[in-house]
Amino acid sequence: MKFKELADYFEKIEKTTSRLEITRVLASLFKKLAADEIDKTVYLLQGRVVPLYEKVNFGMAEKMVIRSIVQGLSLENRLFVRRYKKMGDLGKALEAFKQEIRSFEETDLTILKVYDELFRLATAGGDGSQETKINILSNLIRRLDSLSCRYLVRIPQGLLRLGFSDMTVLDAYSWMISGDKSLRWQIEKAYHVRPDLGFIGHLLKKEGVKSLAHIVPRLFTPILMMRAERLSTAEDIIKQIGRCIIEPKYDGFRLQIHYSHKTKEIRIYSRNLEDVSFMYPDIVAGVRREVKAEEIILEGEAIGYEETTNTFLPFQETVQRKRKYDIQETAKKIPLKLFPFELLYVNGKSFIDTRLEERSKELLKHIKNHGDTHRDVLLASPTEITSDPKKVDRLFEDAIAKGLEGIIAKRLDGVYQAGARGWNWIKFKKSYSSKIEDTIDCLIMGYDAGKGKRTNFGIGAFLVGVYDQKNDRYLTTSKIGTGLTDEEWKELYKRAQKYKQAEKPTVYDVDKMMKVDAWVDPHIVVEIKADEITRSSIHTAGRVLKASKSGTAFEVATPGFALRFPRLVRFRDDKRPEETTTLNELRSLFRQQKGG
Numbered sequence: 001m002k003f004k005e006l007a008d009y010f011e012k013i014e015k016t017t018s019r020l021e022i023t024r025v026l027a028s029l030f031k032k033l034a035a036d037e038i039d040k041t042v043y044l045l046q047g048r049v050v051p052l053y054e055k056v057n058f059g060m061a062e063k064m065v066i067r068s069i070v071q072g073l074s075l076e077n078r079l080f081v082r083r084y085k086k087m088g089d090l091g092k093a094l095e096a097f098k099q100e101i102r103s104f105e106e107t108d109l110t111i112l113k114v115y116d117e118l119f120r121l122a123t124a125g126g127d128g129s130q131e132t133k134i135n136i137l138s139n140l141i142r143r144l145d146s147l148s149c150r151y152l153v154r155i156p157q158g159l160l161r162l163g164f165s166d167m168t169v170l171d172a173y174s175w176m177i178s179g180d181k182s183l184r185w186q187i188e189k190a191y192h193v194r195p196d197l198g199f200i201g202h203l204l205k206k207e208g209v210k211s212l213a214h215i216v217p218r219l220f221t222p223i224l225m226m227r228a229e230r231l232s233t234a235e236d237i238i239k240q241i242g243r244c245i246i247e248p249k250y251d252g253f254r255l256q257i258h259y260s261h262k263t264k265e266i267r268i269y270s271r272n273l274e275d276v277s278f279m280y281p282d283i284v285a286g287v288r289r290e291v292k293a294e295e296i297i298l299e300g301e302a303i304g305y306e307e308t309t310n311t312f313l314p315f316q317e318t319v320q321r322k323r324k325y326d327i328q329e330t331a332k333k334i335p336l337k338l339f340p341f342e343l344l345y346v347n348g349k350s351f352i353d354t355r356l357e358e359r360s361k362e363l364l365k366h367i368k369n370h371g372d373t374h375r376d377v378l379l380a381s382p383t384e385i386t387s388d389p390k391k392v393d394r395l396f397e398d399a400i401a402k403g404l405e406g407i408i409a410k411r412l413d414g415v416y417q418a419g420a421r422g423w424n425w426i427k428f429k430k431s432y433s434s435k436i437e438d439t440i441d442c443l444i445m446g447y448d449a450g451k452g453k454r455t456n457f458g459i460g461a462f463l464v465g466v467y468d469q470k471n472d473r474y475l476t477t478s479k480i481g482t483g484l485t486d487e488e489w490k491e492l493y494k495r496a497q498k499y500k501q502a503e504k505p506t507v508y509d510v511d512k513m514m515k516v517d518a519w520v521d522p523h524i525v526v527e528i529k530a531d532e533i534t535r536s537s538i539h540t541a542g543r544v545l546k547a548s549k550s551g552t553a554f555e556v557a558t559p560g561f562a563l564r565f566p567r568l569v570r571f572r573d574d575k576r577p578e579e580t581t582t583l584n585e586l587r588s589l590f591r592q593q594k595g596g
């Protein structure tokens with residue numbers, strides 16, 4: 001397919017806000033593509049050239065993109081910048097110029113050609129790479145038509161923002177094959193094990209939907225991590241899963257480790273599938289020393305350790321290990337220990353469908369160390385098997401007394417449910433003084449500039465929301481103006497600047513009356529503690545509207561969910577936006593509220 005035709009699809013998608021319509025447009029596009037086109041097209045639709053978990057940055061600041069444009073069109077910089085400032089949109093300004101100055105070099109480039117060039121651009125490194133990048137982009141600008149140019153320049157700028165997430169692409173794959181979303185579940189299951197939309201699209205085209213059943217974990221492709229349900233009494237846990245394994249719940253970082261003993265290559269992934277190996281040299285060395293397997297994928301929780309007192313550190317201290325600089329120094333100050341608790345793959349064999357009891361036994365076989373907390377990096381977690389709620393309560397109290405967060409109860413015959421929150425794991429955390437049993441992970445959707453004391457911070461309140469999985473939308477649940485330290489306000493402002501937008505992202509459903517000074521693209525996830533979930537008509541999370549009697553407007557039939565006394569617990573850089581608390585979870589937390 002020609003890139004020009006793809007640009008028409010970009011435009012169609014940009015113009016619609018209805019998720020169903022976007023899904024249909026995507027499905028009709030996918031139908032027309034060949035197997036070797038669909039993967040690359042899907043990456044481009046997401047403004048990338050590789051899957052989500054691979055790190056390739058275009059490395060082009062706005063200035064470089066402008067240089068490519070003026071070079072491509074042989075324009076005076078001043079002339080272009082003046083128009084850009086007036087229009088406020090780089091892509092549209094370029095499109096307008098292109099319409100006026102038609103280049104003789106315009107040719108019908110294919111998607112594959114444009115993809116290859118953008119890939120070359122993204123991977124150009126070393127001396128002179130800036131010039132190479134500018135040359136590639138300016139060449140493409142010369143050779144593509146005006147509408148294609150509008151979208152092309154948004155890709156290296158990270159501004160494509162077509163208003164849908166991976167979930168909508170999965171739906172569209174189902175529509176492509178069956179004309180409805182009946183295959184979505186099957187496709188999503190495969191995606192959780194191989195979270196590469198391009199790979200899945202290619203496979204569907206080439207080998208059909210049946211091939212998905214054979215997808216297994218692959219070394220150095222991160223697997224979406226399994227998540228826990230929550231309950232608040234030992235009785236409920238035993239009622240739900242019967243005899244189970246109880247493990248302490250450590251409050252550190254969840255890490256997924258991929259290791260090849262053959263090559264000594266190791267990659268450590270965080271919850272949001274980011275390769276964070278460079279941050280943890282002590283874990284890297286520990287795995288190389290203490291794990292015995294040709295190839296292995298395992299998961300565990302890393303937590304800070306205080307050698308002199310032989311104790312584990314609270315999260316606030318462990319979190320200092322999440323840094324990009326002074327890594328060796330901080331590693332010495334706050335060494336980490338890893339409690340491995342999952343085995344997903346070993347020596348060519350997948351373990352995700354094996355029952356937990358066996359997975360755990362197999363995992364232990366591959367850890368060979370001294371059994372000594374001081375010398376080892378990988379530590380065996382004390383586990384107990386029980387069906388007695390009293391024992392569960394005792395283990396819970398023990399964990400709390402040791403300063404841990406609580407316990408996790410795991411079904412003995414549970415498989416590893418990649419990417420899913422299921423009843424195979426149940427967390428039982430310390431109850432707080434509030435009515436809600438757990439914290440809520442929210443997406444930052446927008447913010448207000450600060451007034452009074454906060455004028456200096458640039459931010460005085462921020463709008464947060466939760467994820468509506470069914471509709472692939474974010475719905476508001478609170479505007480938070482208190483509960484942050486001065487440092488946190490400053491930090492929040494700094495982060496928000498990176499993703500700030502004048503226009504509301506199409507994936508946000510926000511009440512007309514809810515105003516913010518700036519919108520923030522879906523990137524920043526924060527953990528929020530609130531006293532209670534209440535009802536509010538201004539928030540869209542869980543709100544139901546009905547036509548008014550006159551039929552000319554809508555009125556609130558059921559108000560939305562709002563948070564009472566919300567405060568920031570921490571930034572959740574390890575979570576993707578789609579991993580924020582879902583609307584369904586918020587609804588069940590509302591129902592479970594003490595006295596609610």
Ligand code: ATP
Nearest residue numbers: 226227228247248249250251253254301341408427
């Ligand atoms: P969620 O996965 O529910 O979104 P979260 O990151 O907000 O979780 P929690 O809800 O507190 O965290 O609990 C689940 C997390 O607990 C896991 O992702 C893991 O990082 C951590 N954890 C600590 N100890 C264990 C353990 N023994 N087994 C499994 N997970 C553990």
